Amino acid sequence: MRHIAIIGSGPAGYYTAEAAQKKFGDDVHIDIVDRLPVPFGLIRFGVAPDHQAIKAVSERYEKVALSDTVRFVGNVSVGCDVSVSELQDHYDAVVLATGAPNDRKLDIPGGDLPGVVGSAAFVGWYNGHPDFADLNPMLGGRHVVIVGNGNVALDVARILAKTPAEFGGSDIVSHALNALETAGTEEVTILGRRGPHQIAMTPKELGELGHLERATVRVDKNDLPELGEDALLEPGMRKAVTHLREFAAIPEAFRADKMISINFNFFAAPTAIEGDGKVERIRIERMQLDDELRSEGTGETYDIACSMVISCIGYQTPPMDGVPYEHGRGRFANVNGRIVPGLYCVGWARRGPSGTIGTNRPDGVNIVELIAEDWAVSTGAKAKAGREGLDVLLHARGVDVVTFSDWKKIEQAETYRARDGAPREKFVRVEDMIAAQK
Known part of the structure; x- marks a missing residue:
């Protein structure tokens, strides 16, 4: 069994997870890690609120999230709760899909x-x-x-x-x-x-x-x-x-x-x-x-x-400890998405803030192909603990992880508190999100 950690639950993250599912099937476990307790990144927080038809793409991501091989790990801050190098120790591939916030x-x-x-x-x-x-x-x-x-x-x-x-x-x-x-x-x-x-x-x-x-x-x-x-x-x-x-x-x-x-x-x-x-x-x-x-x-x-x-002159990806960074271009240093074998970036974190939401789909496919290439030459590598190792680490540090089923409770609460005609009233405080799923 191979293990992939994807950092960021926006379009780039979920398209990469979807591509990995199609490529590796049941032979891979995928953890999508996000610092917020709620998924979908740019779809939730970037797409204009009066463009609900565009936001509906999250239904596709939900199908990926609900599959047996994919897990949402919310309320976990990479760089604070866990480092990139620690994730590399536990996962066969780490993909930075942090966007350009x-x-x-x-x-x-x-x-x-x-x-x-x-x-x-x-x-x-x-x-x-x-x-x-x-x-x-x-x-x-x-x-x-x-x-x-x-x-x-x-x-x-x-x-x-x-x-x-x-x-x-x-x-x-x-x-x-x-x-x-x-x-x-x-x-x-x-x-x-x-x-x-x-x-x-x-x-x-x-x-x-x-x-x-x-x-x-x-x-x-x-x-x-x-x-x-x-x-x-x-x-x-x-x-x-x-x-x-x-x-x-x-x-x-x-x-x-x-x-x-x-x-x-x-x-x-x-x-x-x-x-x-x-x-x-x-x-x-x-x-x-x-x-x-x-x-x-x-x-x-x-x-x-x-x-x-x-x-409104553009965005950039924030640097992360231990990850090569191109300050002039505001993105992680990479060659076609590969930072080093085992560490990759996708979406805006790879190419800078360009393209549409749909551009991230072929981007995710390409990253998964790079991962497959690197795995093909490392067949004798020692097995890694994957999500079990991450869970032990986060539990020891007292991190309150939010799962996708927890998120569905948050979503239900947001729907319940919506004003007339609105699809939801979002919680804008992390502590309120956490309380809603208890």
Whole structure:
């Protein structure tokens, strides 16, 4: 019997477990270890709460979790309760599927002022992540600036602009819903260093902005390339840019009844955030594209008065003791997912924050193939204790492990306490999660 430990219970972790099941069958035991008592990682805490259809992929992961060869080991912090090297002692393969939960720093003057928030923190706040339950973002001002031109920026803008009724059917947590209901937001400005043809936004997410009850979208038609240039884009991008053109063509008379304006500022790079002890304005430099479509400054600047800046410029994987790390790329050092034989990484921990949820499925398959290759040349290796060895270690350290059946009790309690129309009301404190499954 071989033993695999997967660190992280998000999409990368479960797709890797699924691939290992198919590859090795009953000849392998798989433990999925997570520092939180609840599984599914990015699906629970990263996917927007009003995108319940995407969150439904967790049903696939549950089928994997309920099989005889897979076990969820929740409420266990790798690096605190147990080290990576200790896991290597007990398992034939250790796979780091920790994702990239940390914000990339907005490295400009004033980037640490109160009122500057990273998207991991803000998204975690409205999705009920225990790390960000006490965030208390500055939502009292009229103008919020979002830095970034990807789907996360769109999610944040949409959440800021929705009415309480538009959150019907979502699992946004109550503390965020209440704060957003009383927010003073009148304008949301999305900054992008380059132009409409360089966005990293998908058509569905862009199109959603056009259907918000109290918000209108503004795009400066002068920022749009000539219409004929759209033909050079791949179909998805062309459809996304078509949405931007439609936004630019909205007549002013239609905008009059809208309470919130979502403004796209292209060719705009933040250079400083200023204010007396808190965010009061952000300075922007106008950009242009060089012959290789890279952005370069023009020297022309302007200011936007605002009370909050949300940085959506990417994420990075936190380092772990004893694991080689690429600081410049914010991920574990690896070759196609192999760190060293016996230690691997998958998903964002391997490649950085890129791709969709589905991208993690072939990634998991590839990692399992690497594991099989390494096992093929180590057939005489000494048998390892696997989950039995881990259980002895955790018991001796007094770690209160949460199993998948325990999680189902937590889930049942969250469903029971849901507000009308919502699928659940998440616990946002680890101690409340633990209490719910007792």
